Amino acid sequence: MEQKNTTISFSPDSLELVNKIIKRYPEGKERSALLPILHIAQAEFGGWLSPEVMDYVADLLHLLPIEVYEVATFYSMFNLEPVGECVIEVCQTGPCMLNGAGEIIKHLEKKFNIKVGETTPDGKFTLRAVECLAACGTAPVMKVGTEYHENLTTEKVDELVNHWCKCGKMSHLNPYQE
Amino acid sequence: MGKKILTEHISDPNLHKLEVYQQHGGYASLEKALKKMTPDEIVEEVKKSGLRGRGGAGFPTGMKWGFIDKKSDNPHYLVCNADEGEPGTFKDRYLMQCNPHALIEGMILASYALNANKAYIYIRGELYYVLRILEKAIAEAYAKGFLGENILGSGFSLDLYVHPGAGAYICGEETALIESLEGKRGNPRLKPPFPAVSGLYNCPTVVNNVETLATIPWIVNHGSEEYAKIGIGRSTGTKLISASGHINHPGIYEIELGVTVDEFLNSDQYCGGVREGHSLKAVIAGGSSVPVLPADLILKTKAGEDRLMTYESLSDGGFESGTMLGSGGFIVMDETTCIVRNTMNFARFYRHESCGQCSPCREGTSWMEKILARFEYGGAQAEDIELLVDISKNIEGNTICPLGDAAAWPVASAIRHFRDEFEEHIRRNGCYFE
Amino acid sequence: MIKLTIDNIEVEVEEGTTILNAARKIGGKVVPPAMCYYSKLDCSGGKCRVCLVKVAQSSAKDPRPMPKLVASCSTMAQDGMVVQNITSPEVLEARKAIVEFLLLNHPLDCPVCDQAGECDLQDLAYSFGSENTRSREERSVHKQEDIGPYIQLNKNRCILCYRCINTANQLTDQRVHGMLFRGDHAEISTYIEKSVENDFSGNIIDVCPVGALTDKTSRFKSRVWFTKPYDAHRECPKCNGKVVLWMKGNEVLRVTAPKDKNGEVEHFICNECRFEKKEVSDWKIDGPRTIERTSVISLNHYTNIDKLNKEEK
Numbered sequence: 060m061e062q063k064n065t066t067i068s069f070s071p072d073s074l075e076l077v078n079k080i081i082k083r084y085p086e087g088k089e090r091s092a093l094l095p096i097l098h099i100a101q102a103e104f105g106g107w108l109s110p111e112v113m114d115y116v117a118d119l120l121h122l123l124p125i126e127v128y129e130v131a132t133f134y135s136m137f138n139l140e141p142v143g144e145c146v147i148e149v150c151q152t153g154p155c156m157l158n159g160a161g162e163i164i165k166h167l168e169k170k171f172n173i174k175v176g177e178t179t180p181d182g183k184f185t186l187r188a189v190e191c192l193a194a195c196g197t198a199p200v201m202k203v204g205t206e207y208h209e210n211l212t213t214e215k216v217d218e219l220v221n222h223w224c225k226c227g228k229m230s231h232l233n234p235y236q237e
Numbered sequence: 238m239g240k241k242i243l244t245e246h247i248s249d250p251n252l253h254k255l256e257v258y259q260q261h262g263g264y265a266s267l268e269k270a271l272k273k274m275t276p277d278e279i280v281e282e283v284k285k286s287g288l289r290g291r292g293g294a295g296f297p298t299g300m301k302w303g304f305i306d307k308k309s310d311n312p313h314y315l316v317c318n319a320d321e322g323e324p325g326t327f328k329d330r331y332l333m334q335c336n337p338h339a340l341i342e343g344m345i346l347a348s349y350a351l352n353a354n355k356a357y358i359y360i361r362g363e364l365y366y367v368l369r370i371l372e373k374a375i376a377e378a379y380a381k382g383f384l385g386e387n388i389l390g391s392g393f394s395l396d397l398y399v400h401p402g403a404g405a406y407i408c409g410e411e412t413a414l415i416e417s418l419e420g421k422r423g424n425p426r427l428k429p430p431f432p433a434v435s436g437l438y439n440c441p442t443v444v445n446n447v448e449t450l451a452t453i454p455w456i457v458n459h460g461s462e463e464y465a466k467i468g469i470g471r472s473t474g475t476k477l478i479s480a481s482g483h484i485n486h487p488g489i490y491e492i493e494l495g496v497t498v499d500e501f502l503n504s505d506q507y508c509g510g511v512r513e514g515h516s517l518k519a520v521i522a523g524g525s526s527v528p529v530l531p532a533d534l535i536l537k538t539k540a541g542e543d544r545l546m547t548y549e550s551l552s553d554g555g556f557e558s559g560t561m562l563g564s565g566g567f568i569v570m571d572e573t574t575c576i577v578r579n580t581m582n583f584a585r586f587y588r589h590e591s592c593g594q595c596s597p598c599r600e601g602t603s604w605m606e607k608i609l610a611r612f613e614y615g616g617a618q619a620e621d622i623e624l625l626v627d628i629s630k631n632i633e634g635n636t637i638c639p640l641g642d643a644a645a646w647p648v649a650s651a652i653r654h655f656r657d658e659f660e661e662h663i664r665r666n667g668c669y670f671e
Numbered sequence: 672m673i674k675l676t677i678d679n680i681e682v683e684v685e686e687g688t689t690i691l692n693a694a695r696k697i698g699g700k701v702v703p704p705a706m707c708y709y710s711k712l713d714c715s716g717g718k719c720r721v722c723l724v725k726v727a728q729s730s731a732k733d734p735r736p737m738p739k740l741v742a743s744c745s746t747m748a749q750d751g752m753v754v755q756n757i758t759s760p761e762v763l764e765a766r767k768a769i770v771e772f773l774l775l776n777h778p779l780d781c782p783v784c785d786q787a788g789e790c791d792l793q794d795l796a797y798s799f800g801s802e803n804t805r806s807r808e809e810r811s812v813h814k815q816e817d818i819g820p821y822i823q824l825n826k827n828r829c830i831l832c833y834r835c836i837n838t839a840n841q842l843t844d845q846r847v848h849g850m851l852f853r854g855d856h857a858e859i860s861t862y863i864e865k866s867v868e869n870d871f872s873g874n875i876i877d878v879c880p881v882g883a884l885t886d887k888t889s890r891f892k893s894r895v896w897f898t899k900p901y902d903a904h905r906e907c908p909k910c911n912g913k914v915v916l917w918m919k920g921n922e923v924l925r926v927t928a929p930k931d932k933n934g935e936v937e938h939f940i941c942n943e944c945r946f947e948k949k950e951v952s953d954w955k956i957d958g959p960r961t962i963e964r965t966s967v968i969s970l971n972h973y974t975n976i977d978k979l980n981k982e983e984k
Contacts, residue, residue: 083398085312085355088438093420094403098362110863120420125849128862132851133422133592134403136362152586153324153525153579154481154568190406190586191324191525192363195481195566196488205365234365234401235372405853422850427717427745593831593857595718600772603855607808624805631768634739635720 067115073103076235077119089120093130095234096120097137102233106146107138135189143178143185144229148202149211151188154195159211163199164188166213170220183224205232239493240467242455242475243448247335253370255377258338264383266457270346271391274457279350283453285461287473292318292409292446293524293564294639295548302443304433305351311440315348315356318414319447322361322406324525324586325566328477329447331489333360333367336451337374341397343450345383346457348395351443355396358447359414362403371399406590410638411444412436413592424594425638448477469495472547476562478507482569485509498522498544498551499536501567508569515571519654522551523563525583526643528650529576530560556650575670576658580651581609587644598641601632605648612659615667622659626652673750677701677724678758690743690754691722695933702933703756704766704795706773706880707832708744711935715837716744719830720769721795725762728753740765763799770800776811776855777881778827786882788895788966791934792830813858818848819866821873821887821946826858829883835859835875842871842939859883870909873945877928877936888946889917889925898924900962903954909941915960923949932963 069077077096084091096116097108104112108131110124117127131137138146147167151160164175167186171179178185194200197209201216208219223229251257258264270279284299305313317340321329333340340358348356360368375397378384386394400418402408408417412426415437436442452474456464465473472494478501481487486509492501502517503510511517520535521527536544539558544550548562570579588602605628611617629645636642652659662668674683677694678701684693692710694702703724708716722744726737731751740762743754756762774796781787813826831850836859839846847868848861861867867875876884898917905912917925926945928936948954 083396083400085438088419090420091400091418094362094417095401098401098403123846125847125862129849129851130420130422132862133853134362134405135589136404151582153521153582156582157482157568157570157574157579190589191322193321193327193330193361195325195327195568196479198481198487202363207366232365234362234368237369422853427742588854591854593852593854595720596769596772596830597720599831599855599857600775604772604775604806604808631765631772635723635765635769637717637720 067104067111069099069103073099073233076233081120090122093120093122093127094134097127097131099233099235101137102231102236106142106144106231107140141178144183144231145203145223146185146187148187148189148192150190150192150194150198150200150202152191155191155198155200158198160188160199162213163201163211163216166216167220170217184220204229205234205236239491239496240475241491242467243332243336243339243451243477244489244491252335253337253374255338255374255381258336262458263338263454264342264381266342266346266454267383267389270457271349271389271393276350276352279346279457282456282461283350286456286464287461287468287471288449288452288456288464289472289548290446291448291452291476291564293323293526295562298445298449301433301445302347302351304431305443306434306441307352309434309441311438312355313351313353314437314440314442315344315351315353316411316414316418316437316442316444317344317356317358317447317450318409318411318444319358319360319364320402320406320409320414321447322409322590323564323566324583325479325481325521325568326524326564327479327481328489328565330364330367332447332451332477333364334370337371338378339451339454340371340447341374341378341383343453344397345388345395346453347443347445347450348397349393353443354394356398357418357437358397358399359408359418360399360401361408362401365401368399368401375399405592406586407592407638407640410640413638414444415442422592424592425640427637467493469545469547470549472549472562476546476565478546478565478567480508480567480569482567483512483515483571483574484569485512492546494545494547496546498546501546502536502569508567511569511571515573517569518572518574519570519576521560521566521568521570521647523561524566525568525586526639526646527561527563528556528559528646529580529654530558530650531654534558534654535560556646557653560650573671575613575668576651576655577609577612577662578668578670580647581606581613583647584609584644587640591640591644595637595641597632598636598638598644601628601641602644604628605644609648612662613668617659617663617666619663621663622652622656673748673752675748675750675752675754677754678756684748686750688748690724690726690741690746690748690752693748694743694754694756698932701756703743704791704798705744706791706795706830707834709834709837709878709935710933711939712834712837712841712878714840715832715834717742719773719832721766721773721799723762723765723769725755725759726752727755727759766799767801770796771805773830774800774804775806775808776827777830778810780828784825784828784882785885785890785895786828786879790882790966791880794966811855816860816864817866818861818864819868819872821942822867822876823885823887823890824859825883825885826860828881829859830881831857831859832880834878834880835884838875838878838939839867839872842874843869845869870941870943871939873942874928874936874939876945877930877939886925886927886945888949892924893919896966900960902929902957902960904957905944905948905954907941907944910944911938911940912944913938914940914944914954916954916956918951921951923951923954929960930962 246261408423413423417423432442517532584606593599629649633645703722706719723740730749
């Protein structure tokens with residue numbers, strides 16, 4: 060039986076990971092673990108950081124909620140609103156643009172019938188155009204979940220999307236998960 | 238083929254495994270350094286090698302290490318800057334992915350030299366899979382006794398951890414990186430104090446780039462003299478160049494500093510020339526922030542000399558006719574490229590990545606992008622060219638950190654060398670490229 | 672003690688003094704403007720860049736000039752340092768540029784802004800800005816947010832000086848507002864539309880250099896130049912009870928902390944004094960407060976501009 064949790068709290072595995080990470084920083088400097096923990100929280104609680112999740116993290120690290128909001132809103136990898144199961148982030152910077160990132164983005168917009176920044180109505184895919192992913196030699200490039208996909212062509216993108224469509228429900232992964 | 242220091246064994250698909258790395262001579266430097274050399278001797282060796290920071294600024298590494306505040310009672314920290322994000326640059330990702338132990342070995346040596354017992358690798362958050370490669374490699378090094386307490390019985394101890402960022406180019410600036418590592422917004426700090434005096438947790442800290450640190454084992458093994466023999470003048474050693482754009486063989490190339498730009502661009506050993514049927518229009522030689530140069534000025538200096546892949550030769554002529562080696566992000570553009578669109582693209586990047594702390598950068602980057610969009614999509618007026626030049630001047634040098642300069646230079650150089658293209662965009666009320 | 676010169680005026684200060692504070696010791700026109708630095712607040716400064724000055728000689732030991740303009744609020748004075756502020760055309764040009772940047776997205780709503788007449792940005796724009804705008808872009812607009820019954824937050828007017836954050840950090844351990852997002856999207860907010868409440872929260876109004884944080888209890892009651900300031904005090908269990916009453920006739924329109932010659936509060940006051948005590952009978956009035964009416968409006972600069980324009984025509 061699946062139990063519905065109304066209060067937010069990490070699974071025992073995640074909590075163990077969180078505690079391991081906190082210990083990497085000197086005593087009294089636990090705040091340093093904030094970014095790694097936000098990554099873990101985002102993956103665990105549906106792919107985005109709700110104010111409630113951020114409050115929970117604040118509590119864990121003995122921070123003020125606003126201190127967590129300030130940090131979470133600064134970094135582009137943290138989603139502040141719900142996202143699809145599969146977040147597709149196509150690089151649009153310099154070399155990727157020179158090598159056809161624009162076409163890849165247009166192709167995906169057409170395929171999903173959404174605009175960049177939007178999520179498909181079935182909640183499966185979110186499409187984003189992002190800034191440099193540091194993979195310019197294999198442009199155009201996109202990041203999906205924790206993986207990079209490089210040397211993209213529209214055919215390759217179609218194959219990948221078809222594969223994901225068949226995958227069933229996809230889950231968000233944190234940086235430490237395979 | 239030139240000398241290979243970082244990529245000699247990189248074709249071995251198992252190089253990321255400690256055992257294989259050791260078979261290729263990896264970790265040999267530890268015995269020598271930790272048992273037979275004093276920390277100061279290592280600093281001295283690195284100074285004499287002439288190694289310069291490979292992250293972009295090109296500051297002499299040994300000198301940077303020499304600044305560490307030895308009088309401080311606080312612990313020292315070494316932080317590896319693996320927040321690679323300068324458009325056009327992708328060498329550190331490759332190095333960490335294929336040769337993670339070179340970085341770890343380099344960090345052990347550097348930590349010993351700096352008397353640091355804790356070190357962090359700050360890696361950009363998007364590189365999840367590289368983070369996992371590093372975590373595994375670090376675990377292997379702990380298991381072998383290369384990390385942890387009393388390394389190889391030398392009495393020296395070091396803990397090394399990986400720390401993911403979360404999507405912010407500005408964290409490549411060392412004080413922003415430190416703030417971020419402390420769990421804060423990536424706002425660069427006011428300097429002085431410099432990190433060597435007050436860095437991570439206000440303790441003496443050295444922040445070095447991945448490539449810089451991965452070079453240290455070779456210097457310790459072979460000596461500074463051997464290293465300094467490679468390269469030309471003050472540009473010693475080898476450098477990883479990330480080549481991208483309209484070329485036949487994009488990728489990472491380890492070059493001896495001093496090969497000509499012509500050879501690097503056109504020889505089959507490296508980029509293999511501009512893609513078939515096209516001609517060279519412009520090159521950004523050192524990552525998106527350095528000035529763009531047109532074909533004639535990238536191949537030859539204004540005085541007509543061959544341009545070399547060195548810090549000095551690339552900057553020959555100042556910003557009037559030269560550029561910078563920067564982080565070695567070599568972006569090649571052929572005649573199909575719209576310089577205005579490319580400049581707008583970078584302007585958008587810098588606007589997106591500005592931390593927003595200081596007014597010239599926060600306001601100026603967004604203003605420049607909006608004006609450039611008028612050139613590209615229509616609506617630009619004659620005075621907009623001078624306005625852009627003026628805004629870039631007003632940002633340059635007036636900001637807290639170098640992001641302002643990095644945003645200003647591409648715009649200023651594009652207008653300097655391709656003004657006619659901007660004028661044509663005004664005449665045609667928008668872009669006329671495909 | 673060390674000696675330096677600022678705009679050719681020699682001044683002696685203690686070691687560890689910033690250039691800005693050395694200039695404040697001299698006073699007058701050589702004092703660089705400051706929109707983010709606030710001497711009463713830890714960690715303030717360095718951000719707005721309007722206080723940039725030229726260091727023509729670093730120190731007696733090192734006579735080289737500094738390669739770039741430096742923020743005078745966060746650069747330490749050195750013995751033998753030679754600083755140029757208003758005597759340097761380069762500084763004036765840079766300052767003009769910074770003012771232009773600060774005004775790019777600042778609404779032109781001075782006529783309905785309570786801060787007008789005591790707004791540092793208004794004064795700065797008059798002293799160092801240019802008459803015309805070169806921007807043809809639309810100003811950015813932020814979603815507005817209610818932060819409670821006492822304080823009106825207008826994000827569009829904010830110049831992101833961080834003073835209100837520093838103030839909250841200093842006066843409470845329960846800060847609820849902060850700097851969110853980044854770059855040109857950065858804004859002051861509570862993120863979850865929370866009320867900013869603690870006994871000293873009102874002080875963020877006094878430190879705000881612009882009209883981003885104003886007093887809701889005196890909103891739109893009068894233009895500041897039609898009110899008269901009086902020093903007053905009361906027995907207050909929370910703060911020292913020394914305030915300035917801004918009065919029109921016998922009516923207390925607004926209560927603020929007294930400010931010094933640098934435009935900074937002399938001390939912080941509590942919310943009860945600021946927001947709840949609006950009767951003359953609440954206070955013992957010590958007498959009229961002489962304030963330097965240096966603002967653009969007080970000096971009638973706008974009238975002068977009108978005259979000039981007419982003469983030109």
